[in-house]
Amino acid sequence: MNLKRVGAIIGFSLLIGVLGLVAFTTWYTVDESEQAVMITLGEVEDGISEPGLHFKWPWPIQSVEVLSKETFSLQFGYEEKENGEIKSFPKETKMITGDENIVLADLVVGWKITDPGKYLFNSENPEEILLDATSASLRSIIGRSKIDDALTSGKVEIETNVQELLTSLMADYDIGITIITVKLQDVDLPNADVRKAFTNVTDARETMNTKINEANKYRNQRTEEALGEKDALISRAEGDKTARTEQARGEVAKFNAVYNEYLNAKGITEKRLVLETIEEVLPNAEIYIMKDNGNTMKYLPLKDSTKPVAPIEQEGSDKNGQ
Structure with missing residues (x-):
């Protein structure tokens, strides 16, 4: 029982x-x-x-x-604790640039699990693989970059290149992870002495660029002034050319007109030319045209043609016309 x-x-x-x-x-x-x-x-x-x-x-x-399915963050080179304190790992972030300078670079990678089966069974520790691939990608890209690019305006390009390389590595490893974002957190020089030296070099380079820009500005200004003077000279020369050409044409037309008159009345034209020449050579001279009829001499003052012609008695003549 x-x-x-x-x-x-x-x-x-x-x-x-x-x-x-x-x-x-x-x-x-x-x-x-x-x-x-x-x-x-x-x-x-x-x-x-x-x-x-x-x-x-x-x-x-x-x-x-x-x-x-959320987006995870991989912090490379530092660790942000719950209380907001940040712990750095300089040994991980120290790397050499393409121009043989040392920098400290850390970043954060946003990633997702897009294939759970591969994430669980294609690797023993996929997050460790992701960390190693991140380190390799960042060092590779920094190793191709100049220190100026890493510290200043080249960060965006570095981030893009790191993301492309890291994405390619994740596809090769095939562990079910997709890279969403890559963001450089900080790129700095290793110590104060190096930072000071780099600052001095940067200041000198900025001064050089400023001087070059000022020289280029002065050169451009002088070039524009010279071009303006050249255009003005050409314009004046063209105007002078036109004026001289028109003057020459006028003188030719005047000469032709005088020549035609000369052909029609040679004597009168010759006298007129003589008188005009005298007026031109001796502008202050008074010109008279006289005619002697034996008793009186009549004259024509050309300078003041409005006055009447006055007769002039010749010396030595008597009242009887002798």
Whole structure:
């Protein structure tokens, strides 16, 4: 009786256990921020990302691994604690630039699990692989860059190149991780002496660039002034050329007109030319035209043609006309 009762209790307990195992392992839920992967007899099936209640075969036939769909942050070279304190790791961040200078560079990588099966079973520690790949990518890109680019305006290009290289490495490793963002947090020189020397070099370079810009500005200004003077000279020369040409044409036309008059009336034209020449050579001289008729001499003052012509008696003549 006791043995049967003990056996019954044991059998009932096993039944309760089996029923409990079935009850608790034949269903699972997936939240909106989660994704799941189904494992059937050790074989990984397609991932499940639809939120809600799902059913499966009881363990150990099927099991489910639920992972987050959120974006994780990998902090390389530093660690930010919960209280906001930041701990640096200089040994990890010290690297050599392409022009053989030493810098300290740290960054943060945003990544997601996009293939839960590969993330769980293609590597023993995918996050460690991601950390090593991040270090290799950053060192490779910094090793191709100049220190000026790493410290100043070249950070965006460095971030882009690191993300491309890191994405390529993750595709080669095939561990179910996708790189979302890469952001340089800080790029600095290793100590105060180096920083001071670099600052001096930067200041000297800025001074040099300023002087070069001023020289170029002065050169451009003088060039513009010279071009303006050249254009003015050319314009004046063109105007003088036109004026001289028109003057020459006028003089030719005048000469032709005088020549035509000369052909028609040679004597008169010759006298007129003589008189005009006298006026031109002796502008203050008074010119008279006289005619002697034996008794009186009539003259014509050309300078003031409005006055009447006055007769002039010749000396030595008498009243009787002798």
